[in-house]
Amino acid sequence: MKLRVSHSGLCAPVLKRGAPIVLAAMLSACVNYAGIHGDQHIARGGQFETDRSLAGEQGHWPASDWVDQFGDAQLKALIDEALKANPTIAQAQARIAEANAFAQSSSADLMPRVNASYSLTREEFSGTAIVPPPARGQWRTENNGLLSASYDLDLWGKNREGWKAAVSEAKASEADAEIVKLTLSTSIARAYNELARLYVLRDIAQHELDRRNQIDTITAGRIATGLDTQVERKIAQANVAASGASLKAIDGNIVTTRYELAALIGAGPDRGLSINPPALGVGDDVHLPDNLPADLVSRRPDIVAARWRVDSLVHEVNKAKAEFYPDINLSVAAGFDAFGFGEFLNAASRTVAVGPAIHLPIFDAGALRAQLKGRYAEFDYAVATYNQTLIGALTAVATRLAQIRSSDAQLVDAHVEQQKAQEADQIAIAQYKAGIANQLTVLNADVTVLNADQAVANLKMNRRDQQIALASALGGGYVDTSTDTLAPPDSAMQAHPPFVAAR
Template structure:
């Protein structure tokens, strides 16, 4: 007699299935981020900022008003209104907000309705003659389907929160774009002022060299000198003229650049007159550095929001390791004849809960979580780099201001001494005790020192702008909590 071995196997099937489920379930063991955000107060800054921390206020949002130049104020207003870089940053905000809306919708119940009519032509070559050859059959269907993921472990909520954090970062990026734009315009405007100063100095040097040339011609004509000094004087005039022309070309280029930064055509640059910048303020820092600097720097705050988004990404990836419950239902009407579609007998319904469990997906889920951990570590590294960069920019601007103040003082002292020496020679010349050549030669170091002073004043004004930008330029973006990301498991 033949024995049937199927039934003992069937009795063992549940145990086999349980073993398969348990062996196929994924584990998060050994997966975690490798870093946490750095505390800015642990960075050594006391010696660098020694003697400069005070009760000074943070920069105002219109910090350039301190220079007292209405033309610059108008240029900044044009730029903040029309610059394409601001439009691009605002478009990225709208896109990020749309992504957050999609993530929010994904965690809500979904209802979808469909209406369908389908028919078939049955060919006579395949179907008997009494059915095929032109006969049609049709099915009419109207249904509503409902689906809802209970999201027991908050994975979808975490993805939505990550998208919201990314939208916050994009909003702060707009403030950063505005800050960078105003900084670039301020630097360009200072350079425009310096270019005008250089043209003035070059024209004065050209006039001095022309005086030397006239004297050389007279001396050669009188037989008192050879042509060597004449040729040297001609070369000096040409060199001064070239320097003045280069300065004017620099003015034209800066006008075009400033017009483009303001989102305008080059005619806007032609309307720019010579800048009238006031003196740069003394370099002073608020006493709450470095901790409060992080809340005033848009790039740092945006980086912090991205750390928060990466934290939520880890939460979402971890939630996929756990079982979940989905609810679904379908109700509708179905019939083979369109006229019977709304007959009560055509109604149907189906639905119920479904439990999902990640089986044999461990490698995919672990790789996904490892990627989320890496995204978090990358966001932390970028945040830490933003913090270090912010402190470096403050230190650079502060040290530049301090050094330039000393250089300006010593250069002005040297210029005043050179001017007094020139004045003495001019007095001797008027008294008939000296020559015109001595006066013109004495004028050259004065002009050279004037050129140095113009360059140093421009650098000092640029350092003042850099310090305002480094301190956040008056922005106060909303920053996330500093605790949640550091507690990521």
């Protein structure tokens, strides 16, 4: 039985776990991790004041098929296509695979290691060194075959904590992938809604061009009767040209929006040209679900990802604390070592070694303490990031809801304005034909109805855009099904006495 002890770190007290094992004698002036701690505390959804802004309305959380509420099969097909073809999805999947591979690699540290080796060496031994005859001064061929196994007892959980940290990071990567999917889906829906807006504005612009042509025709007739001059005719023709330019500008925007949709899908620009004009409906009524602040933490993938990163740092902190305590590694090796081939497999050539190896940290000029401080700093940063993500999520929901309610209120007045503007425009055109109103009155009425039509269209499309954004702010149908709960640093240590948190 051999005992190998290496001294290369801070000192550790005499520790016990299970049967009494004396690991090392206590040294004077020991250095430990006392006084090193984190300053941040993870926030809970219910601790923020949201009763007035996010009052429960017995609504439902968005389902994964939230886009179906708008009744446009083409939009759903575009999103499905993007989730298969967009390179960002492949990037997210690659990051998940990388994180899972690292977790699997970390889990290997929990298991014994078994290795086999064989070497053949041809060597001339010195004739004057301490080499026994008959090898002295002779060429010899050495055969060495060895089967070895080692196992880190991991008494203080360092390897377990490293594995748990890697698993939590893998779960964070999975939540990141859901963020990518949700962001991509809502980006396509909002770009598609913008395409719908442009088509509605195009219809308004086309109608406006038709009205301007009508005014030009009426003006030509009035010139023949002496009611107008060429000045009014030139103004009417200028207005026709301006309306035509506006229509062409909208057509250009439609093409670029199609290209944007094609890029979001993950296809070339020609794919966007094959998209049919949208046929979006109004969508569902907007009602917030009850108990929103508390439940939102499991409905938003960005909050879940931030939560898992906090959890990963919890284990990283505990792993760094375990570095302050001794490592015990059990090893065994057996094989054959002989000169030549004839006696290689003889019993006399066998070699066997077995025993523990102990790494006892005594002094390292503060390296372990600095490492632990760094881990706590990362933990504090992760907690602050989580808290900020939660605050941002609550604010996003409240903001989207407020914008929807504002759009609803504005639409009431906008519809009244539109109706009255259309009535005034019809009266002005009739009076202009009859010769009892001038061209300026008609143009003013025409501009008023154009602005009213555009305002109603924009409010409707803005409201639907905010509906899409609200679905995203509420998680877009994502649900975190894990039962794991966040634990503060030291919790894993406390599960293995005699460790006590050094706060």
